[in-house]
Every structure is written in C-alpha cells, then in structure tokens.
Amino acid sequence: MSWNRTKQPAAPDEAVALPYADRAEAGRVLAERLAPMGLNGAVVLALPRGGVPVGYEIARRLESPLDVLVTRKIGFPPQPELGVGAIAEGGEPVFDRGLLDRLGLTEDDMAATVRAERTELDRRVAAYRGGRSLPDVAGRAVVVVDDGLATGGTALAAMRALRVRGPSRLVLAVPVGAEETVRSLAGEVDDLVVPAAPWDFRAVGQWYRDFDQLTDRDVTGWLERAGNGRGHFR
Template sequence: MPFTDRTDAGQRLAHRLTPLADQDVVVLGLPRGGVPVAHQVAAHLHRPLDVVVVRKLGVPGQPELGMGAVGEDGVRVINDHIRRRAGVDATHLAEVERRERAQVDSRAARFRGDRPRTPLTGRTAILVDDGIATGSTARAAAQVVRAHGARRVILAVPVAPPEAVDALRDEVDDLICLETPSMFLAVGQAYAHFAQTSDAEVVDLLSRDHTGPSSVPGPPPSSTTADQDVTVPAGTVTLPGHLHLPAQPLGLVIFAHGS
C-alpha cells in the first residue's frame, strides 16, 4: 500500500507542495478525512489551515454512490448521468439536497466554532482531501473557494483514479495527485491504516497555529492504542520492529540500532 496513514500521506504531499511556501496560500481540508492530510501540508508550508465543507448527495438506498454534492454558499453540483442511471427524480433529489445542506451548515459551525472563515480573496487556495473517488465533492469544493474570491485553486490529494483526475483538471488551476492506480476500487485501498477521522480531531487540528515554527508536521493526537509487530522498508531491506503507542501520546521515540 502506498501510504501508512493520513499523516504519512500528508507529509509526502506537503513535500510536493514545497515550491508554494513563498506564496500567499491558504490550505483547506475537506472534512473529515482530508483535514489530517491538510494539517501536514499547512504545517510544512507555515500557512493557515481552514476547512471547506461540502456534502455528497448520495443516491437513496445507496448513500455511498454520489450523484452530486452541495457546499457552503449554495454551491450545487449534480452528476446527471449517475442520477438518471439510479432513477432519482427531482422530488427525491430535492429531499436529499435539503438534508445535506442542513449538514453543511451544522458542520461548518461545529468545526470552526466562533472563528471566522479564513479570507480567500486574491489568495491561492490549496484544497486537500485524503483521496478522490468520483470527484463530485472536490468539484463542489473548488466552486466554493472560487466563489469566496480565491485567485488560484490547487487540488492536492494522495490518491485518485486516473479518470477522476482527468475530469477535474478543468475545474482547478493545478492538480497534484501522488498515486493514480489503474485498478482503483476505493480511497482506503491506498492506506494501511484508514480509521475514521473524528469531529474532535478536526476541531483540534483547526485550532492549532500552523503559521509559526511550532507547526512542524507531526501526527495528530490519537485516542487509540497500538501494541504490535511492524516492518519498516529501508531501501532494499525490510527491518522488523515493534510499535507501542499509548492513548493520547505526546510524541513518539523511534529507537534503531545496528546489532
């Protein structure tokens, strides 16, 4: 698998985006899973981190199949091909859209709290997610940030199917994708660990100052524990090891010796 977890993916993506460090950039994570990835990018570039909240419009009875998406400020993207194939009429589409718009408003308030939206007018917006499946959510997010006045929109993700990348190139000014597997099944297939990101983790990451020297990329706080054997690829060899991770660690110590 290309990525260990979202932290690993974010750090790799951050290094690809290093040339943007001297530009007026705002990093925008797509909650929830895109925010830990965006955290690494914002910390590496020393630029502010915010969210752009969009919701997939799932086909009734098949919520994982997206027929479009809605975002803040009334943005709406519909994939008519999927909608027609699924037999969704205007009435059912309106019901799904009404429900998801309420979620957009609620989540935006929950994630930001009393903090104002980071201004985008005249700036470069880097949209970051943990991966792309159909691209409807990313497309809606790009339209949201353009409506907020972003001068340039860059979409940066660790993994996506080639056809989604091709379809999205016209929606943004630049698109960076680290992995485009031809046999794409789901975003999670690119990760060894793909646990769900919690609302609390998103709120915590957004509350951090990413613009100063203390914003060196690091793993977000975890409420889980680990005690397992692991293997670490090191060039042409693989090193065996043991990982012990207590709940809510302050940091990690990695000990390696040559015996």
C-alpha cells in the same frame, strides 16, 4: 502513474511507495510536491474529515493558515452510499446529471435530501469553526486538500464553491486518486497535484495501512494543533 499539472515548477515526478502508512505520511509526501510551487502562505482548506490531517502537514510545511471547507455527499435516497451529487458550504449543489438520468431522477426529486445534507453541513461548520466564517480567499492562493479522490463529487463541489469567491490561484492536492476522476477535475483548477493515480484504484482506504475513521473531535484537535484554535501556524 502520478499527476502533476501545474503552472509553476514542481518537485520531480518520483514514484510514490504505496500504501501510505497513514494520512500524516501522505500529507508530508504531498507537502514536498507543493513546496517548490511558490505557495508559501497560501490558505490551506481541508475537506473534513479525512483531509484535515493531510492538510495539517501541508500547512505546516508551507507555513500557511489551515482551515476546513465542509462538504457533503448527496446520496441516492434508497442507497445513500451512492453519491449523485455533492454540496460545499457557500455553494450550490453539484449533481452528476448522467447518473440522475440513469436513475430516472431530476434535481427537484433530490430537494429533500439536499435540505437534510445542508442541515448536517451547517452542524459540522458550527462544530469545526464555531462562530468563525470561511476564510476570505479573494485574491489569494488556495490549496484544497483531501485524503483521496474516488468519484470526486465533493472535490468538484468544493472547487466550484471556491472559484466564485475569486481566489488568485486554485490548487487541488490529494495523495492518491482514481485516474479517470483526476483527469475529469483537471479543468476545474489552476494546479492539480496527485502523487499517485493507480490503475487498480477501488477505494481511497485501499492505499493506506492506517485508515481509521475520524470524528468531529479529531478534526477540531488538528485545527487546534495548527494554531491554538485559529487554524494558523505561528
């Protein structure tokens, strides 16, 4: 199935051929879904690293500025790949309280992990944007982009960090996502565009033929391509 919950006319709900060739193709498919929605010039914020090549294609299609919104997963210390929450720059940690309860943990128990992730988040902000601050989104339409939604923890942290900044319209757009996760995020945004939400979703990389791991240099390279280091198509 696909998911297209919008307040504005959107592209026809056509079936998407999976897997995507790569993130660039996924971005172009997503851009065509976003193009009829009156978002030209909206700020496009990609979640690095994987969301940046997707966001590049969207920003180019919408003639919009492209930048990053850095997020970090907060992992269960004995098993860091198990995310119990997430944090986005400028925002507070967002925890999966049900999972914390099942693990017998409190938010206070995660304080050291949160500090470590804030440190890494700050490092990545400096690496990707240097001295530039996060774009001012107050009163502007914002499109948040990632390469997929699995648990949705980082996307949720991103939405809540942005919402308090007062955007006029908050859009979440991803090429593919787990159906349950997509539904759970619908109430956090004004518009949600996900061209594919397969019933047998196990991992984001499952839906790409080329899903290479990206580096910090890859991220800065995409931003430079978008606008000579300013993250803005000219």
